[in-house]
Amino acid sequence: PVNHFLVEPLIKYWMDAVAKNAGGMVQFEYYPAEQLGKAKDMLSLALSGVADIALVVPAYVSDKMPLSVVAELPGSFGTSCAGTFALLPLTREGGVIAAKEYAPLGFRPLFSIVLPPYQIFSRHKLESVKSLEGLKLQTTGGPKESMIRKLKAVPIRMTGPEIYESLSRGTIDGGTLATGSILSYNLPGQAKFVTAGENFGSVVAIFGIGEARFKKLSDGVQKIMLEAGEAAGGNACAVVDKGVEADYEKLKQGGMTVVSFPPADRKEIAALAVAVRAEWADALDKRGKPGSEVLKAFTEALIAGR
Structure with a gap:
């Protein structure tokens, strides 16, 4: 929803950081609350190019992203940041999930968060x-x-x-x-x-882009997006963990x-x-x-x- 607790510390944080660091070369049109399609269809929208960047929840597409669900397993961790930082090396380029799951799909994660324990x-x-x-x-x-x-x-x-x-x-x-x-x-x-x-259990929220679309961006913009993504994930999980009480x-x-x-x-x-x-x-x-x-x-x- 528009008022979801991830909007400011994660989504807008990332968009603002990319726009600023890219010197105005990158601008975004943001469509919250399933305006472009149902939550379960977001991966298809990103891969088809209907959306440049989309929020993908692996649990909704577990037939295509079964490995990403590892951070949704019950009993694994106590905070959002613990789950978020543990998943990151597996999903960034060179990680086992990136290689075995995202590369075959043609999907590139830009930023993500693992929510606090459900x-x-x-x-x-x-x-x-x-x-x-x-x-x-x-x-x-x-x-x-x-x-x-x-x-x-x-x-x-x-x-x-x-x-x-x-x-x-x-x-x-x-x-x-x-x-x-x-x-x-x-x-x-x-x-x-x-x-x-x-x-x-928990939920993994991954904001990603089709690999073909990502490769059309300049090397500089790619780097800016990925660096802003790691910062956004860390910022959001810290804000979320602090807010649980x-x-x-x-x-x-x-x-x-x-x-x-x-x-x-x-x-x-x-x-x-x-x-x-x-x-x-x-x-x-x-x-x-x-x-x-x-x-x-x-x-x-x-x-x-x-």
Whole structure:
């Protein structure tokens, strides 16, 4: 949405930096809120040239970008910056995801962010893992879907803009989102409870361009875009991480109850997350994709960043 918490620290930050550093040689027309197409179609729009640059969420196109979903696996990290900086070396030129996934597609990532760990929000009371059983919970698909099933809830795949109406109609009981997204989609009031301190997965947001279009840019502009991209990702994740505590206060003011599960439940959730990560890698390996290699590289990058 137009008021999404990533607009200023990520998107506009990058556009302003590129325009300034390119000395006015590059200008942008910005079309938020799915004006050019649905979220699930953004990769196709970028590759076809309908959009020069588009926001691609790998979870929405997991058939084409299964490896990029590694940063969306549950239980991997505690902050947006931890996930963002760990994913970066895998997706920049020379990285395993860049080589094995983006190059064959003809896609060039310019800047990206991994959102803070997703929490579960619900219209119904949450007090333990058991209270999740049977709830119909929105997810963006992928490993978050597997995690929801392991919690004995029912995953319903849908994009962020669809959540408010589905929640208000009772089509879903809740879902999984970062705290900032719960606010951006105006869900307090519809949702009454939200977890804290968990990692039920995340979402990777990649702003990229078709490789053919990228190569038509001058070497200088390419360099400016990529350097501004790394700066934008770092700026945005720092802003987002700093805002999580304030997000919870706003959620409380909106009438939501913040729930911390008992230690035994948190241990159970962590064990389920480990299983989801292993199953994800194994499933990709069996498809001839380097799932285990990518998971190992991402895990090592997380450890190196601590």
